[in-house]
Amino acid sequence: MKSLKNHFSLIIALFTVLFSVQIYVAVDRTIKAYEEHLKNDYSIIVVSNKMLSEAEFKALDNLIERSETIATDQVLERLKGEMSKKNLDLLKVTLPKFYRLYLSRFPTPQEIEKLQKRLQKHSAIERVEGYAQTHDTVYKLMLLFKDVVQIFSIAIAAVTSMLIFKEMRLWQFQHAERMSIMALFGAPVWLRSAVLFRLAIVDAIIATIAVCGAFFIIDQYGWMDKVLQTVGISIELFDFVDDAVRSLVIALGVSIVLTLTIVIGNTEEE
Amino acid sequence: MDKVITAENLSLSYKDFETIISKATFSIDAGSFVFITGASGSGKSTLLKSLYGAIEPQGGQLIVGGVKMNKISTSKLNFLRRHIGIVFQDYKLIKEWTIEKNVMLPLIISGYTKDVSSEQVQKLLGHVKLIHQAGKYPPELSGGEQQRVAMARALAHNPILILADEPTGNLDEYSSEVIWNLLEGANTQLKTTIVVVTHHIPSSINVPYKHFHIEMGTVHEIA
Numbered sequence: 001m002k003s004l005k006n007h008f009s010l011i012i013a014l015f016t017v018l019f020s021v022q023i024y025v026a027v028d029r030t031i032k033a034y035e036e037h038l039k040n041d042y043s044i045i046v047v048s049n050k051m052l053s054e055a056e057f058k059a060l061d062n063l064i065e066r067s068e069t070i071a072t073d074q075v076l077e078r079l080k081g082e083m084s085k086k087n088l089d090l091l092k093v094t095l096p097k098f099y100r101l102y103l104s105r106f107p108t109p110q111e112i113e114k115l116q117k118r119l120q121k122h123s124a125i126e127r128v129e130g131y132a133q134t135h136d137t138v139y140k141l142m143l144l145f146k147d148v149v150q151i152f153s154i155a156i157a158a159v160t161s162m163l164i165f166k167e168m169r170l171w172q173f174q175h176a177e178r179m180s181i182m183a184l185f186g187a188p189v190w191l192r193s194a195v196l197f198r199l200a201i202v203d204a205i206i207a208t209i210a211v212c213g214a215f216f217i218i219d220q221y222g223w224m225d226k227v228l229q230t231v232g233i234s235i236e237l238f239d240f241v242d243d244a245v246r247s248l249v250i251a252l253g254v255s256i257v258l259t260l261t262i263v264i265g266n267t268e269e270e
Numbered sequence: 271m272d273k274v275i276t277a278e279n280l281s282l283s284y285k286d287f288e289t290i291i292s293k294a295t296f297s298i299d300a301g302s303f304v305f306i307t308g309a310s311g312s313g314k315s316t317l318l319k320s321l322y323g324a325i326e327p328q329g330g331q332l333i334v335g336g337v338k339m340n341k342i343s344t345s346k347l348n349f350l351r352r353h354i355g356i357v358f359q360d361y362k363l364i365k366e367w368t369i370e371k372n373v374m375l376p377l378i379i380s381g382y383t384k385d386v387s388s389e390q391v392q393k394l395l396g397h398v399k400l401i402h403q404a405g406k407y408p409p410e411l412s413g414g415e416q417q418r419v420a421m422a423r424a425l426a427h428n429p430i431l432i433l434a435d436e437p438t439g440n441l442d443e444y445s446s447e448v449i450w451n452l453l454e455g456a457n458t459q460l461k462t463t464i465v466v467v468t469h470h471i472p473s474s475i476n477v478p479y480k481h482f483h484i485e486m487g488t489v490h491e492i493a
Contacts, residue, residue: 178364184322186351187379189344 006174007203009167010255013160014207015214017254018247020156022211025246026237027149031142033233035106044101044112045070046119047127051097060122061115063103070098096126109140165258171196172262193263200259204251212244272300274431274463275321277489279330282316290316293330294489296482300430301461303454303477305468308484314467317484318435321465322354323347335430352380355424355462357434357449361416363408369419370395370404376427394422397455398448414445421452425462432456434466450474 046052046067057067072095076088083091107115112130119128172179179192215238218224224237238244275298282291290313298304308314319325321334323342332339337350355376356362363372370391377387395401398418400411408416417437424432432453438446454477456462471481481492 181362185376186348
């Protein structure tokens with residue numbers, strides 16, 4: 001019973017570490033998906049006094065993925081009844097060209113500013129509208145959210161790692177008698193500590209399975225999907241290959257490193 | 271004759287405390303049977319501990335099984351201990367392991383195969399008359415039976431040297447007799463060197479032996 005309790009303590013601590021890491025990964029994935037979503041919606045409007053090709057725009061900055069001409073026909077159509085055909089033709093020729101520029105990725109506010117300055121330097125470009133203000137606010141909020149989750153995850157990982165360390169120290173005391181008897185018969189450190197490593201590895205595997213199970217249930221329940229769909233994005237909350245392998249590597253890494261720390265510390269105490 | 275233990279001006283103490291053994295010079299031949307006696311607190315157990323590296327010499331030189339014990343490295347100490355059998359007054363059996371596995375411990379450490387180990391353990395448990403208790407755990411056995419298990423464990427890997435710290439101190443007559451018979455048998459048949467720390471040398475002992483007595487931190491050989 002006591003042994004089972006010890007197992008639970010380590011498994012729960014490892015589960016918490018893995019869960020917080022996976023939450024961070026999911027948030028990162030959400031933000032990347034949202035960036036993609038914003039990137040597709042976001043464009044810069046450029047007003048030019050002459051025709052500019054897509055290649056000319058791309059040459060100005062490699063952030064520009066493609067350009068689209070904004071048709072002026074609708075505006076001219078509205079003016080048809082108020083102006084003569086001759087004046088309308090003249091207006092058509094003298095009317096500036098409007099372009100919508102799409103970017104290869106979601107830019108930082110600094111990148112938008114830089115890009116706007118570059119575009120404005122072009123002799124043919126008369127006006128550039130980047131909607132930087134709106135963009136900046138959304139982006140800063142997103143980064144703030146990401147940072148908060150990251151700090152939160154690191155704090156949880158640090159606290160639970162300390163708990164795991166304490167738990168393993170308890171294990172060491174429980175097994176101290178056996179380890180010292182083995183030492184009297186010349187057992188090397190690795191053999192004396194084998195039981196600690198075995199327990200750590202088994203618990204790391206159980207914690208990984210528990211995290212996979214938890215995310216499988218969340219995934220099946222689908223409420224997270226519904227929330228994300230309201231902002232127009234969809235992500236894979238838990239990849240049962242990549243994320244499971246990452247979780248297992250982290251769980252094994254944390255438990256083995258902490259066991260090693262205890263074993264090495266104990267050897268020095270001898 | 272080859273020396274298994276050689277001490278020259280050996281001084282022993284626990285860290286900063288006063289010296290327990292002072293400038294002891296003695297040697298123990300391979301295949302001999304040795305008793306170390308002395309009053310309580312005279313340093314018998316301390317001397318025995320130095321022979322398996324549990325405490326380090328503070329002065330002089332100590333060589334056990336050809337290995338210099340002064341500032342001995344962990345790997346050398348482990349190597350030496352794999353060739354020594356130790357019997358403690360408090361048995362030092364692993365409570366969570368069966369009797370069979372406890373006896374097997376030195377063989378596991380020395381890397382013997384399971385088949386060889388099992389055969390050897392069955393043979394030894396037969397010698398100590400505990401074959402029927404093989405699957406039990408130490409707390410289920412009496413003190414005498416536990417010490418017989420510890421004795422079987424000390425013999426399991428055919429050590430060159432057996433160190434016994436008051437092995438019959440807490441035992442009944444029957445168990446004491448079994449222990450002395452086993453120690454004598456190991457000495458006469460296997461030529462194992464035996465060093466026993468005790469308050470009294472048993473009158474029933476049937477092998478020639480050497481006797482060291484410790485008094486006021488000095489080791490004397492008694493003729």
